[in-house]
Each structure stands twice: as structure tokens, then as C-alpha cells.
Amino acid sequence: MIRRALAVVALLLAAATGRAGAQQGDSLKPWAIPPSPAFTFLGTTPGQVERPTAARSVALGLAQDLASGGIPRGLALDVAPWSFVPGLRIPLRRYQTDPAAYALANTQLSIGSIQAKGDTADTDLALGVRTTLYDRGDPMTDTAYTNAVRKGLAQCQSTSGPTDPDSVIVACARRVTTEIRTRWRDDHWNAASLAFAAAAGWSFAGRSASDASWLGWSGWATASAPLFKGGQLLGQLRYDVRGGDHGLSYGGRAYLGTASTNVFAEVTHDGVDTTGNPTSWAGGLELRVLQSFWLSTGVGTVAPPGAGAKTVAVIANLRWDVSTLPRFGRLIP
Amino acid sequence: MDPTLPLDVSVQIDSPQVVVYRLWFQRPGDTGWTLFANGTDEDSSNASGHTFTVGPLPAGSKLGYQFILSGNPATVYRVAMGLAQGGAPLPGQAQLLEGVTDDTGVAVRQGQVTP
Numbered sequence: 001m002i003r004r005a006l007a008v009v010a011l012l013l014a015a016a017t018g019r020a021g022a023q024q025g026d027s028l029k030p031w032a033i034p035p036s037p038a039f040t041f042l043g044t045t046p047g048q049v050e051r052p053t054a055a056r057s058v059a060l061g062l063a064q065d066l067a068s069g070g071i072p073r074g075l076a077l078d079v080a081p082w083s084f085v086p087g088l089r090i091p092l093r094r095y096q097t098d099p100a101a102y103a104l105a106n107t108q109l110s111i112g113s114i115q116a117k118g119d120t121a122d123t124d125l126a127l128g129v130r131t132t133l134y135d136r137g138d139p140m141t142d143t144a145y146t147n148a149v150r151k152g153l154a155q156c157q158s159t160s161g162p163t164d165p166d167s168v169i170v171a172c173a174r175r176v177t178t179e180i181r182t183r184w185r186d187d188h189w190n191a192a193s194l195a196f197a198a199a200a201g202w203s204f205a206g207r208s209a210s211d212a213s214w215l216g217w218s219g220w221a222t223a224s225a226p227l228f229k230g231g232q233l234l235g236q237l238r239y240d241v242r243g244g245d246h247g248l249s250y251g252g253r254a255y256l257g258t259a260s261t262n263v264f265a266e267v268t269h270d271g272v273d274t275t276g277n278p279t280s281w282a283g284g285l286e287l288r289v290l291q292s293f294w295l296s297t298g299v300g301t302v303a304p305p306g307a308g309a310k311t312v313a314v315i316a317n318l319r320w321d322v323s324t325l326p327r328f329g330r331l332i333p
Numbered sequence: 334m335d336p337t338l339p340l341d342v343s344v345q346i347d348s349p350q351v352v353v354y355r356l357w358f359q360r361p362g363d364t365g366w367t368l369f370a371n372g373t374d375e376d377s378s379n380a381s382g383h384t385f386t387v388g389p390l391p392a393g394s395k396l397g398y399q400f401i402l403s404g405n406p407a408t409v410y411r412v413a414m415g416l417a418q419g420g421a422p423l424p425g426q427a428q429l430l431e432g433v434t435d436d437t438g439v440a441v442r443q444g445q446v447t448p
Contacts, residue, residue, distance in 0.1 A: 083348075083409040083431075092374050092404075095349035105349055105408075140405055146351050149403050150373055153353045161357050161366030162397035162443040169401060173439040177403045181438075 032236050032251075033197050033222045036078055037128025038110035041199035041218050043117075071123045071204045075113040082107065096141050099134070106132040110199075121206050124215065128199035136191035137224075139184045148184075152176035189258070190232035192225045216242040231256035240271075247271030260288035264298070277301065334448040336392050338418045343384040346374045347411040350404030350434065354412075357397040358387055359445075366397050390448075399443040400430060406438045416448050423448055 034040035082088055082104045090105045108130045116122035132138070139145040156172035158164045201215035218241070224234045231254065238249045248271040255264035265283040284298010334340065346352050356370035370385040388394075402410050409431070416426040430442045 078407075080409045083411065089345075089347040090349050091346050092349045092351065138405065140349060140351075149351045150353060150375070153351065153401050153403060156401055157353060157355055157371075158399055158443075161359070162355075162399045162445060163366070166441050166443065169399070169441045169443070170435075170439060173401050173403060173441060174435075174437045177438055 032238075033130065033195050033220045034128075035130075036108075036110040036112070037130050037197045037199035037218070037220070038112040038126040038201075039076065039128075041126040041128060041201050042112050042114050042124055044112065044114050070206070070208050071113060071125055073113050073115055073123055075111055075125070077109075077111040079109050079111075080105070080107070081109055092140065092146060096143060096146075102141070103131055103133050106135075106138075116203055123204045123206070124201055125204065126199050126201035126215075128197065130195070130197035132193065132195040135193040135195070137185075137188050137193055139181055139188070142184070142188075145180065145184045148180050149177060152180055186258070190224075190226045190230070193223065195222045196220065216240070227254055227256065230258060231262075255286075262286050264296075266300075334390070334392065334394075334416075334423060335418055337389055339386050340388045340390060340396075340448060341384050341386050341417040341420075342370065342396065343413075343415045343417070344370075344372060344376075345383075345413045345415075347413065348404070348409055350374065350402040350408070350410050350438075350440075352400055352402050352412065354398065354400040356385060356387075358390055359395045359397065360391055361393040393447065395445045395447050397443070397445045398428070400441070402434065402440040402442075404434050404438045406434060406436045408434050408438070410434055410440055412442070416446075 039045060082090060090101045094101045095105055096102075110128040110130070111126070112128075113123055113125040116124045135141070153173055153176055156169050156176060158169070197220040198217065200217040202212045203215050205211040205213075219237075219239045221237045222235070224232055227233045234251075234253045234255075236251045240247055240249070249269060250271075251266060251268040253264055253266040255262040257263055263283075263285055265281075267279070267281045269279045271278060280301040282298050282300030284296060284300070286294060286296040288294050342356055344354060344356075352374040354370075354372050355368060357366035357368050359366045369387045372383055372385075376383040387396075396416075398414060400412055402412075404410065410433070411429070411431040414428040414430070416423040426446065426448055428446065432440060432442075434440045
């Protein structure tokens, strides 16, 4: 009953903020590994990210843009470099047994460009890379999971030829995958993982490729490990260099509970934002009331760095922070 | 295609997804499709893929394929399907099915070719 009431409150608050589904969450957890480091470096969230699978299409697109005047604006590319290497194959069995192939398959390059902020015609461009070296929370590494999905997908196959509408088969495959994945995740939510990301950027005068200045770089690292049977230790680092400024931000957290309810203790430090106290701590309770809505409450110093966009509710004399993501992000898959 | 020789259809999975697939043929005048291959990524992940033999089939016959993939969201997939007769690849008949899985990790590719 309480859970349902909280869900209603969360929905109302989400409607009030009007951007719950769209936000990437970087403003909530500036130290977490971003899905696309180049976009995070530029401080942008593109509406649509191109994910080409062929090197040729990427090269042609960029060459055309460059030929027409210089650095293109509005670039938003995410590419998996392994898929560009002729003859390289990473089938599932290799993904599950070869650590180097696993890391390569989970390495992603991102490229982004925007008009520089402020009253200027300059163009900012960033390149980013992100890799997961190890993640026991990736269901595709578990043969029990992949065997279950393989068995489940068999029920989605057509029996009379390739004539069923794609939409019917896709719906069946999504249902099978989501059901099995959700069950699997509930059993592996606190698995160990290790991932890194980095991004670097340049500013170009106007759009001229020949007149560039260095903006800086950012690096991220995330590691997690199980804490007893129902808990997790999570550490996240971010290092930023912008012009002459640099700073280390980090968050460390221990929590006990389940994938949807936990008690937590955390410490965070913002090495970039010099306003106020850069270090904060907190302990409390966090609940997932719906698939994408989290409530958290507790004691400690102020909310973590960068949490200005957070929505707050007061229920039963307790302050509850409402978010579309857990306070600490986990790895992407 | 030589209608006097059997047709070899090879399937090779190059990317880290679970894949189930079926292959059918349809001769001219047939009202339905006849299943001749039912495989998964476990059969077809080695470098030479997995080969199924069908026919001989009369000229104008069609081959139908359906691949259902499930992996991590927004990841690259690549499946290669080749046709050969008498050990020689049929020119222009290789199918490279590639793309990116959707936000649930799913992709479906199906279609038909006339060898």
C-alpha cells in the first residue's frame, strides 16, 4: 500500500518535472561512467545518436562535412571499433571465454561537436572512449542466461515461412528477453565490475579545422564488488582538466539490500565545483518504486554534487529525493 | 544457380548475441514454404559457419531466412549467409546482415532471395 502511494507521488513529481524519461542522469551523478564520454565532456545530450556499423559510412559522412567547410556541428556518433576491423569476429562463445575479446566488444568510441557555449561562433569537438574490462553483471557472459534466452526465442520463430510481420516477432523476442533478463538481474544486481572512460576536446575558431585550441580532458573509472550476499561496494572517480583548472571527483558507496530496496552509506567529493563544501556524506534508505523511479531519504550533509536538478518531496515528515536513476549509476548493459 | 546440383547454404554468426534462425525454400508453384534448416549461434559461431544442403532446386526457387537475435542493448550484430554449389560460391548471393540491436537488445532480420 505504501509502495503504491509512493509510486503515485513519484509519477506526479515526474510529470511536474516533465523530463524524466529524457534525462541521461549525468547531472545527478557527475562522477559516473557516461554512456558516451564525448557528449558528457561537451555537456550535451543529443536527441539522436548515430550508431553506424560500417566504417565506410562514418568516413564518407565526415569527409563530406569536412569538404563542405570544416568541422561539422551537431555530430553525435557512437561506434564500436571492433566492428570496423575486417575479419574480426567476436561470437558469443568468444565473448564469454576470452577477456580481451570481451573488453574489445565493450569498447565504444564517441564523437560529438556543438556550437561553443556563449556568444561565439566557435565549434567545440570532443572524442571519447569507454570500455568495460570486467562485468559479472553482464548477462551475456553467463551461459545459463544465454541458454535460457536461446530456448525462449525458439517460441518466437515462424512455423510457416518468413512471412510473419517483423513487429510480431520483435514483440515476442522483446518479451522473452526482458522477462529472462529482469529475473537474471535481480539475482546479479551486486556483481563485480570494472570500467574506464576518457574524453578530450578542442575548440575550433568558427568551423575552421586549421585553427584549434585545446579544451582539456576528463577521465572516469568505476569499480564494484559484492558486499556479502545482498550488498555492494561501489567506487567511482572522475578527473577533469579544463584550461588551467583540474580536479578529482569521487563517490564511494556501500549498500545492503536488494536491487530495488537498500540501505546505504556514501561519501562524495566534488573536486571541480569549488562553491560550498566539496565533500559530503550520507546514509539512508533508497527504494525503487517503479522501473525508472527511485526514492531516497536519510541523514547526512547536503545532496551529492551536481544534484541541483533533483526533485524533492516531503512524505511523513521525511525529505525524499526523487530520481529516474539510482543515486549511483551502474554499468550500462 | 545450376538446377541439377544441390545448394549449400552457410550461416556464420560474428557478433556476441544469442541467435536462433530458420531457413526455408519455396519451389515455383509451391503455395507454402518448406523448412530445411533450424539453427542457433551455438552451431554457427566457428570461422567456417554452419552449412546446410538443400535441393537440387528448380530455377526460380526462393530461399527464405529468419534470424532472431538477443544481446545487450544497442550493440553491433553481424550475420553472414552464403550460397554455394559444387564448392564454389554463387556470385552476388552472399547476404551480410548487420546493424545494431534495439534498446531491449533485440534484432530481427528476415527475407527471401532467389538464387
